[in-house]
Amino acid sequence: MTMSAAISSNSPRMLRRATTTRRRAGSQLPPVQGQESHDNALNMLRNYLKGRTCYDVFPVSFRLIVLDTKLEVKKALQCFLLNGVVSAPLWNSEKSCFAGMLTVSDIIHLIQYYYHTSNFATAVTDVETLRLESLRDIEKALGVNTPPLLWASPDQSLYEAASLLMQTHARRLPLLDNDTETGHEMIVSIMTQYRLLKFISINCTKEVALLHLPLRKLGIGTYVVDPKDAPEGSPPFWPLATATMSTPVFDVVHEFSGRGISAVPIIDEEGIVVNLYETVDVITLVRLGAYQSLDLTIAQALNERSPDFPGVVICTASDSLGTLLQLINKRRVHRLVVVEGEEDEKRGGRKGRLLGIITLTDVLRYLVGTAPLHEHTEPPEVKLPPQPQENPQQGQSQQESGTTSEA
Structure with a gap:
């Protein structure tokens, strides 16, 4: 039996569809990114930091090491070694208050002090008995500025904490709170630059x-x-x-x-x-x-x-x-x-x-920069020479008033 290859003109498969306009598929290429999209993302990131507190960055579990200012420097270094840390907050047990941060920079100042004023043999002996509270005196002897005693509250925004972090010599910011029962000051945790930046990159x-x-x-x-x-x-x-x-x-x-x-x-x-x-x-x-x-x-x-x-x-x-x-x-x-x-x-x-x-x-x-992202420089205002006025004293008063307004 022979099958015809011809298809009837009235076959449903041959019916022409009505002419329609086909929409072009969206481009799969990423949008062109310029300064504006970058600035918008930066603004959103800053707003995010302003809406979050330091509590949000706390890890699920963490260890906090606090050193008494009466502790010997040698024991403090041993504590660093055993716990794998390079800094720790200091506590003044006599006044029951936060007393700053101990960092590797403080130890570097100590080394330089003994190198210039003594010798390594004396340094070995002195470090055996030198206490942490004496480090600030050594910094003064070297002419090094005393680091600012900066800290933040866990309730403060991450944006505020980041601003303080940039001012610390320790690259770490202690978070202090008050005990609800005793009202005494206590160190809750430490905010580090790395932890904050990682929080940003994750969220x-x-x-x-x-x-x-x-x-x-x-x-x-x-x-x-x-x-x-x-x-x-x-x-x-x-x-x-x-x-x-x-x-x-x-x-x-x-x-x-x-x-x-x-x-x-x-x-x-x-x-x-x-x-x-x-x-x-x-x-x-x-x-x-x-x-x-x-x-x-x-x-x-x-x-x-x-x-x-x-x-x-x-x-x-x-x-x-x-x-x-x-x-x-x-x-x-x-x-x-x-x-x-x-x-x-x-x-x-x-x-x-x-x-x-x-x-x-x-x-x-x-x-965290505070400078506005979209800065448009406007042409300077052209000031016309003052017009002659009937009352010179009145004209001087108006000019002074305008200067005050601009200031």
Whole structure:
């Protein structure tokens, strides 16, 4: 049997559908992101921080270590070692009040003090009996400004706490409250920069994804100045402090104390970043009682570094703020070393060469910045010369009134 291949014109399959306008599918490409979308995301993030309190950042469970100001420095360092911390709030048991923070910076000042006024042998003996309350006297002797006694209430907004965090030398903010039964002051917890930034990265994922502008364009971090613009006689990579593997440890300790910094990039003869030396590394030597080891080179001192050192976290100046916050969500980061990347190499640079440093303080300062995001510069007002008036005294009064109004 032969089947006809022809299809009848009245077959339902041949009926033409009525002409319709088909809508174009939405584009799958991400929308073009510019300054406006970045600023809007930043505004939303700041509003989020203003609507949350410090209580919201508290972990489900945590450990709080408080040191009495009467405690010896040596025992305080042992406490740091046993508990894996690098700072702790101080408590004045005589006055029953908060007395500041003990940080690695205080120990760095102590080391420098004994280096200039005594010797390492005396330092070993004195640290056996030196109490924490004496550290402030040592800072005064060195001419170091006494750190401000800053703290916040757990009920304060995260925005207010972040503003205070940027003013502390400890990069940590104690949270104080009053005991409801006794009315006495008590230390509830510690707010750290890292914990706050991680809280933001976890809870503001949409806003973080829109923070797409490059870090250097946003002015986040400290960058190497062009040698032509640097002051005469400035060292290479100014204004950053750097060291090499052959630099004595104490030279770096002097930079820590003098500049108030907590890390120095280690570079080779071409400026390539090969490592990072931190204040925590110095404390490792001090905990072991090896004060004389401060005369060692960086290369020798790094052999004493803890094997669980997380490594040097690097980025490029073209990386976005959002990418940085996403990184903070995944791993513990305290600072990033900015190096030249492939794009810089195409312009005559060198991949891996030191370009800058970004601290968590830099990131927080930008996120909580008080400057308005949308600033439109208006042309200056053109002032016409005063018109002659019948009563000169009346004209002078009007002019003074206008000046007061502008002020």
